[in-house]
Amino acid sequence: xxxxxxxxxxxxxxxxxxxxxxxxGKFRRLxxxxxxxxxxxxxxxxxxxxxxxxxxxxxxxxxxxAHRRFYMFAIEIWPQEFYFxxxxxxxxxxxxxxxxxxxxxxxCGYACPQTVWTDLFQHVxxxxxxxxxxxxxxxxxxxxxxxxFKRALKWSIYLAISxxxxxxxxxxxxxxxxxxxxxxxxxxxPVAYATVAVLTGITFWFGGFxxxxxxxxxxPWPRIQTAMLDEKSLLVSYKDWRGEPRxxxxxxxxxxxxxxxxxxDCNQCVAVCxxxxxxxxxxxxxxxxxxxxxxACDRVMKQVGRPRGLIDYATLEDAAREQAGAAPTPHRKLxxxxxxxxxxxxxxxxxxxxxxxxxxxRHLDLAVQKDRNPPYMLLSxxxxxxxxxxxxxxxxxxxxxxxxxxxxxxxxxMWTDTIGRDQAARRxxxxxxxxxxxxxxxxxxxPAGAHEDELAFxxxxxxxxxxxxxxxxxxxxxxxxxxxxx
Amino acid sequence: MLESHxxxxxxxxxATGVETVGHEWDGIEELNNPLPRWWVLTFYASILFAIAYxxxxxxxxxxxxxxxxxxxxxxxxxxxxxxxxxxxxxxPVIAALATTPIEALPGNPDLMEKAVAGGRAAFRVNxxxxxxxxxxxxxxxxxxxxxxxxxxGDLKTIxxxxxxxxxxxxxxxxxxxxxxxxxxxxxxxPDQVSDVAMYVxxxxxxQAANAATRRGGAIFAANCAVCHGPQGKGGRQxxxxxxxxxxxxxxxxxxxxxxxxxxxxxxxxxxxGHRLDGATIxxxxxxxxxxxxxxxxxxAAAPAPVADSATAPAxxxxxxx
Numbered sequence: 001x002x003x004x005x006x007x008x009x010x011x012x013x014x015x016x017x018x019x020x021x022x023x024x025g026k027f028r029r030l031x032x033x034x035x036x037x038x039x040x041x042x043x044x045x046x047x048x049x050x051x052x053x054x055x056x057x058x059x060x061x062x063x064x065x066a067h068r069r070f071y072m073f074a075i076e077i078w079p080q081e082f083y084f085x086x087x088x089x090x091x092x093x094x095x096x097x098x099x100x101x102x103x104x105x106x107x108c109g110y111a112c113p114q115t116v117w118t119d120l121f122q123h124v125x126x127x128x129x130x131x132x133x134x135x136x137x138x139x140x141x142x143x144x145x146x147x148x149f150k151r152a153l154k155w156s157i158y159l160a161i162s163x164x165x166x167x168x169x170x171x172x173x174x175x176x177x178x179x180x181x182x183x184x185x186x187x188x189x190p191v192a193y194a195t196v197a198v199l200t201g202i203t204f205w206f207g208g209f210x211x212x213x214x215x216x217x218x219x220p221w222p223r224i225q226t227a228m229l230d231e232k233s234l235l236v237s238y239k240d241w242r243g244e245p246r247x248x249x250x251x252x253x254x255x256x257x258x259x260x261x262x263x264x265d266c267n268q269c270v271a272v273c274x275x276x277x278x279x280x281x282x283x284x285x286x287x288x289x290x291x292x293x294x295x296a297c298d299r300v301m302k303q304v305g306r307p308r309g310l311i312d313y314a315t316l317e318d319a320a321r322e323q324a325g326a327a328p329t330p331h332r333k334l335x336x337x338x339x340x341x342x343x344x345x346x347x348x349x350x351x352x353x354x355x356x357x358x359x360x361x362r363h364l365d366l367a368v369q370k371d372r373n374p375p376y377m378l379l380s381x382x383x384x385x386x387x388x389x390x391x392x393x394x395x396x397x398x399x400x401x402x403x404x405x406x407x408x409x410x411x412x413x414m415w416t417d418t419i420g421r422d423q424a425a426r427r428x429x430x431x432x433x434x435x436x437x438x439x440x441x442x443x444x445x446x447p448a449g450a451h452e453d454e455l456a457f458x459x460x461x462x463x464x465x466x467x468x469x470x471x472x473x474x475x476x477x478x479x480x481x482x483x484x485x486x
Numbered sequence: 487m488l489e490s491h492x493x494x495x496x497x498x499x500x501a502t503g504v505e506t507v508g509h510e511w512d513g514i515e516e517l518n519n520p521l522p523r524w525w526v527l528t529f530y531a532s533i534l535f536a537i538a539y540x541x542x543x544x545x546x547x548x549x550x551x552x553x554x555x556x557x558x559x560x561x562x563x564x565x566x567x568x569x570x571x572x573x574x575x576x577x578p579v580i581a582a583l584a585t586t587p588i589e590a591l592p593g594n595p596d597l598m599e600k601a602v603a604g605g606r607a608a609f610r611v612n613x614x615x616x617x618x619x620x621x622x623x624x625x626x627x628x629x630x631x632x633x634x635x636x637x638x639g640d641l642k643t644i645x646x647x648x649x650x651x652x653x654x655x656x657x658x659x660x661x662x663x664x665x666x667x668x669x670x671x672x673x674x675x676p677d678q679v680s681d682v683a684m685y686v687x688x689x690x691x692x693q694a695a696n697a698a699t700r701r702g703g704a705i706f707a708a709n710c711a712v713c714h715g716p717q718g719k720g721g722r723q724x725x726x727x728x729x730x731x732x733x734x735x736x737x738x739x740x741x742x743x744x745x746x747x748x749x750x751x752x753x754x755x756x757x758x759g760h761r762l763d764g765a766t767i768x769x770x771x772x773x774x775x776x777x778x779x780x781x782x783x784x785x786a787a788a789p790a791p792v793a794d795s796a797t798a799p800a801x802x803x804x805x806x807x
Binding site for chain 1: 520618632733776778
């Protein structure tokens with residue numbers, strides 16, 4: 001530490017604008033591909049159709065909050081099965097750990113929505129304003145007709161993309177074609193308009209203006225990742241032992257005796273960086289590992305006739321090996337290390353458990369709730385009546401005939417609100433609508449003198465698929481004191 | 487730059503070239519990096535929001551109450567608005583109930599369902615004090631779940647009972663009947679009361695037939711059958727209980743029945759027509775009817791029936807869903 005020198009820092013600092021240069025290369029092409037795939041999934045998914053028969057919506061992916069159903073292709077989830085969604089979220093979380101352990105901050109560099117939309121908006125910048133130099137010139141130019149026009153045009157395109165982004169979100173929560181018509185005719189729910197407005201605003205602001213500041217200042221994920229990265233993690237690394245001391249090609253030629261590294265200090269790695277950092281300063285929180293600097297550096301190394309990979313994906317461990325003179329390990333071998341395998345095992349185990357639960361879950365169910373007040377009562381003929389509310393659950397996409405039978409309590413008979421006591425029997429049959437729960441109030445009467453006893457309701461379905469459920473319950477009766485005459 | 491304690495300890499951090507703030511915690515120092523401008527702007531925006539909040543909402547504490555704020559918001563007002571909104575949402579149901587005669591209710595399952603739900607809520611407020619939360623009643627207060635009715639168990643009859651009450655002094659059309667206190671007023675001698683009680687208990691099989699029940703039968707025919715019927719099956723015009731069934735409002739042991747014959751009971755139920763609107767009374771009737779003992783409407787032409795609930799089936803739930 002040196003002695004304090006007067007440093008003129010303000011309390012706050014304006015954002016240093018970033019004007020990343022257009023670059024082509026294998027990682028840029030990978031980014032294009034991932035952007036196309038992720039944006040297509042996001043915008044197109046709600047429009048996919050999936051035939052579920054006449055009793056369910058035909059939208060492939062639908063979060064039907066109003067009817068408490070979640071549809072995803074062949075899977076339909078009821079609210080009480082929300083653990084499937086929780087399981088998916090846990091898998092997504094562990095998936096992030098897995099990806100980080102295998103390929104470092106790949107989520108940040110390629111797939112994070114903030115990265116994808118920032119990338120998209122930076123292409124809009126290039127389309128309207130031109131590449132890096134033209135953008136810088138325009139930013140420094142005084143406000144005139146041309147600048148106003150270009151800014152208006154650019155921000156309009158931002159807004160259009162943002163609106164489309166917000167509009168696509170709500171399509172996951174209602175039938176997309178219907179909602180589109182309702183939206184434009186002013187008949188959609190207020191929450192739909194509010195959601196679109198908020199998401200449009202956030203996309204416009206975060207993608208158009210906040211950009212890398214979201215990653216550096218707001219997002220917790222880079223901070224968590226710094227704790228997860230270790231010497232076996234793949235990072236975008238500048239190989240300083242090979243590059244330093246850096247010198248321009250001209251300086252190298254002027255001093256043939258000098259000892260120079262491979263870096264020609266052309267600053268291309270800085271120019272293409274979407275977060276505006278200098279990777280040659282070492283690993284840092286601003287690096288989202290998008291690898292565009294690798295593309296830029298490889299291109300320059302080829303031009304000056306030096307081997308590629310001055311900036312490259314490398315682990316700290318492997319970099320040390322390489323520095324010691326060993327050949328670098330191929331990337332695909334660096335991916336597999338114990339931590340990756342442990343994460344993969346946990347991730348796969350949860351996935352398999354969810355699949356197993358999904359495959360073996362029941363599509364019909366009987367829930368039994370006994371009246372507790374009064375627990376029993378006497379009828380005028382002396383018989384003892386108990387009452388229950390049964391809930392017959394039909395999770396199939398078609399109506400089903402279900403039979404409920406009494407098991408136990410000889411001599412007892414049951415009736416419902418629709419079947420009168422004159423037709424009381426040991427079983428009754430009712431039709432439960434498709435994809436619905438039918439509550440049925442059931443009265444059971446046992447002959448006079450009945451005692452407290454075990455009792456079970458048995459639900460059976462006799463159609464091709466069949467199935468049954470059984471719930472034990474209790475029949476309450478008054479205790480008769482010993483010796484009381486009847 | 488702000489002057490602060492520890493200014494003399496400021497150093498330039500070697501790795502970053504940034505000045506430290508001068509404080510040190512177990513060797514950990516803080517770099518004096520400037521805040522991003524957007525953060526500062528957000529901070530100013532939140533100050534403006536706070537000022538606007540103080541102007542618009544109650545915020546400044548006073549001696550007795552806080553300032554009103556421009557929008558005059560209060561939690562009491564918010565509650566009133568919620569209640570008004572709920573009333574508005576219920577208004578169509580209330581209006582439909584007010585115009586629908588209760589005889590037509592079973593023909594409208596949707597309205598019936600809403601009436602039962604509303605009746606459940608109204609019951610909790612007005613009826614549980616005597617009839618209990620489960621409507622199971624207690625000694626002297628009838629159980630509304632069972633199939634035994636003093637004055638009748640169809641929707642219309644229940645509505646009438648709720649509207650006008652039973653032996654309620656403030657209502658001209660209240661249900662009226664009075665059983666004489668046979669023992670206390672000296673109409674029957676104590677041994678005669680005992681005999682007739684034995685006879686009454688024999689009607690439901692609680693007491694085996696013997697000489698006392700035979701004597702009691704004669705006394706019953708002379709004194710009781712006029713209201714309770716020759717077989718003791720009750721009479722609903724006068725609210726005379728069915729004595730041949732197993733349900734005893736005031737207890738079915740010999741001593742209980744002797745007490746009832748000696749000092750007659752005359753239970754009172756208030757007339758709710760003075761306190762509740764017609765729609766609420768219909769909802770209450772629908773709820774009570776739905777508890778499992780509700781009866782179908784008696785055919786209009788038939789003479790007022792004295793239902794024999796011990797043998798005849800009690801069709802539960804004319805109010806089928």
